[in-house]
Amino acid sequence: MARPRLVLIYEPEAACRTRLATQGFAGRQALEISSYLAQCTDLALEFDEIAHACAARGLDFMPVELDEASATLPRCDPGRSIVWTLSDGVAYFRGSAGPALARLNGLPTIGADDSLFALCQDKFRSGAVLQPLDLPVPPSGLARDGIWLVEPPASAAGWFVKPNRLGAKIGIWPDSRCQNLDHALELSRRVFSAYRDDVVVQPYVEGRNVRASFLGLTAETGVEALGVAFVHSGGDFQTMEDSLALYGDTGASAKAQGSYAEPELTSVADSQPFADERIRRIADRLMQALGLRDVFSLDFRVEEDDTVHLIEFEICPGLPCFDFRAYCRSQWRLSLADAMAETAANRLLR
Structure with missing residues (x-):
């Protein structure tokens, strides 16, 4: 009998750029837009490591490009497979098709309900949904x-x-x-x-930038496992140039040239415990009322008086990014590959 399998669906940057070019986007803008998929580029370099971590836990690992998912998923055994989609999108990106295809084929998933893959990318509409939940959204x-x-x-x-x-x-x-x-x-x-x-x-809201990361290593994991950290990048907010310098091909080039500068992370609880507690209550509200689960991140601005502003929720956090790796190390004492494999194994085997 075949081993249980983790299926990872991802959308390559190159495929996105090609599609945007056919739609008439200029080369520079196609590059900038596709850079939001840089986590797919970065994680692809670690597929062998993830496969090894899965094998150590009795799983097979199968990365699948998004354009191949419609042909691949019908061949997966719903009782022995679980699908993890690496990117969202209904506009420039198409990752929301991943969990929808999994549902069409009766396959369980790691991550939020597929409807949230469409909602979270439209910031105006997602804000309109969050306000009735009495959350502190500008x-x-x-x-x-x-x-x-x-x-x-x-x-x-x-x-x-x-x-x-x-x-x-x-x-x-x-x-x-x-x-x-x-x-x-x-x-x-x-x-x-x-x-x-x-x-x-x-x-405009005052304060420092905060990233809250979550990975439910087991199905019972709750908001106590949320990692809440100030992100010190040297600027008030991130520009497109700042983002390009951290991830994907541009980030790799910066590392090769020795010019890569990773933002510093410090625990919010160490200096502003009341803000940390407020953020955890907000995360719990989102998990209970909106359906966030398994893996997600939240972005906040936190003022000196502990006022908290929720800026966005993200159901496909940048797994290979510096902040999520740091979270896996600090919260779970695991590398990213081991954390992913352990999460899948706990869903499939236990």
Whole structure:
């Protein structure tokens, strides 16, 4: 009898760039957009290590490119297979097809319900869902190519402008924090011209950036396993250039040249325990009410008085990124490969 199997579905950067080029995106913008899939590029370098970690636990490991998933999944045994999808997306990316295909073929999955794979990429809609749950999400306006679809609220501290479907933290350019709404509309024109996307315009919130990471090593793992850390990157927010320098081919080149600079992580609980507790309550609320489970990350801004702002939830966190690796080491005392294999084995074998 065949061994139980972990099936990992991933969308390669190159396939995304090719598709964007056929849709008429300029080369630079196609590169920037596809860079959000850099975790697929980075993790592919560790497939052998993941296979070895799975084998040590009695599992087979089968990485499957997204475009091959529709042909591959029907051949998997629902009683001896589990599917882990590495990326989300309904706009530039198509990862949300992974859990949907698994459900179509009766296969269990690691990760959130497939409906959340579509919701989390649309930041305006996800914010509209989170607000009725009484979560501390900044209110948002929405603009498209210089026209307000929803006007943002007033803000004495100015506003933060970001693409609606490319990432909730990234402001693309250094001037993405702006002091007047005319500038916000100008940024929306630039985003629409480059990326064909709307922009979310939110009141700027003070504080430091926080990443909360979660991996449910067992099905019973709860919010106590959440890792909550300040991310010290040297800047107030991440731009596209900052993101490109950390991951994928650009990040690998920076490492080879000795110019790679990884942000520093420090425990929130060590200096602001009340904020840490608030973040854990928010995570528990999201797990209970929204259906986050198994693996996810949350991004926050935390002020000195412990005020917490929820910026985004991510159901496909960057597994090979510095922060999630650090979480696996600190919380589970495992490498990324072993943590992934252990999670799959606990679902399939125990």
